[in-house]
Amino acid sequence: MTPEANTLPWPAPAKLNLMLRVLGRRPDGYHRLQTVFQFIDCGDRLWFTPRDDGAIHRLVDIPGVSESADLTVRAARALQVHGGGRCGADIRLEKTLPMGGGLGGGSSDAATTLVALNRLWGLNLPEDELAALALPLGADVPVFVRGRAAWGEGVGEQLTPVDLPEPWYLVLIPAGQVATAAVFADPQLTRDSVPVKLADFLAGDRRNDCLGGVRRGYPEVAAALDWLEAVGGGQLTGTGGCVFAVFADRDAALAARERVPAQFGSFVARGLNRSPLLDRLAGSPT
Known part of the structure; x- marks a missing residue:
């Protein structure tokens, strides 16, 4: 392993859900969905230092998230067990x-952990196997493992790569967090949307069935949407609370950002059909 393996960061990009339809509820309580995932060129970064004693440690605490609940640690341990290896890592x-x-x-952090440690531990598991290992960690984790903009069905894990325009986005970050479980438990949530085709989305159908409930329950998100x-x-995006607008070019998005009220965090990002994690993987030292 070269020194660069430990010093170069591994990207964990954000995603946007460009539409979200709830088609029904499965017997196990999960909802059947249709959605479209696209990555954006901002996100978290991770560094991994392999260990030969089997220990897995995170080096930076996350407020409110214990080490045992941290998705990066859970992902590393799941890969360790699945791969039957004795390697560990500092994360x-x-x-x-x-x-x-x-x-x-969190889902992207978990996926980056799986992809990076699969390489650094020399397991070399195929993508399909990593994606299957990713799903119990969260319904969004497989799309980050695969790293391609996708039409998603099932609980979001049945993925068909799509080639989308890559516009610029202005993303607003309202105060507080939206509880996904509460949104899906909302008795007013539409759970019987009629399935659509990718062509409907491309023609402009960007419906998000969670929008009404989030507007009702989170006034700060409603205010961001109004603005x-x-x-x-x-x-x-998804169940929120971040919201976004689409712009044809960076200058227009930046000009809009200059007018964002101080009560909202904000950033401008480019849409990506290919995750930067795939580029990092292609160029990663071994």
């Missing part, structure tokens, strides 16, 4: 993405 996470924002930060609608439209 350092530089957290940029907000928790509870619908940007997939975005005044500057050209706003959408909720």
Whole structure:
């Protein structure tokens, strides 16, 4: 292993859900969905130092998240057990993405852990096997493992790669976190949407069935959406609470950001059909 294996960061990019339809509830309580995932060019970063004693440690605490509940640690331990190896790792996470924002930060961190340690531990498990290992960690983890913008069905794990425009996004971060479980437990949630085709999405169907419940339960998210609608439209990613607007170019997105009220965090990012994690993997030292 070269020294660069320990010093170069592994990216954990954010995602946006560009639409979200709830088709029904499965016997196990999970909801059947249709969604579209696209990555954006911002996210967390991770560093991994392999160990030969089998220990797995995180080096940076996350407020409110114990080490045993941390998805990066859980992902590393799941891979360790599955691979039957004795390797361990020290994991350092530089957290940029907000928790509870619908940007997939924890899921992306878990996926990056699986992909990076699969390489650094020399397991060389195929992508399909890693994606199957990822699913118990969270429904969004497989799309980050596969690293391609996708049309998602099932609970979001049945993925078909799609080639989408890569516009610029203005993303607003309202205060607080949205509880995904509470959104899906909302008795007013639409659970019987009619399935659509990818062509419907491409023609402009960007419906998010969780929008109404999030608007009712989270006034700060509703205020962010109202502001975005005044500057050209706003959408909720997943169950939120981050919301976004689409712009044709970076300058237009930056100009809109200059007018964002101080009560909201915000950033501008480019849409990506290929995750930077795949580029890091392709160029990673061994």
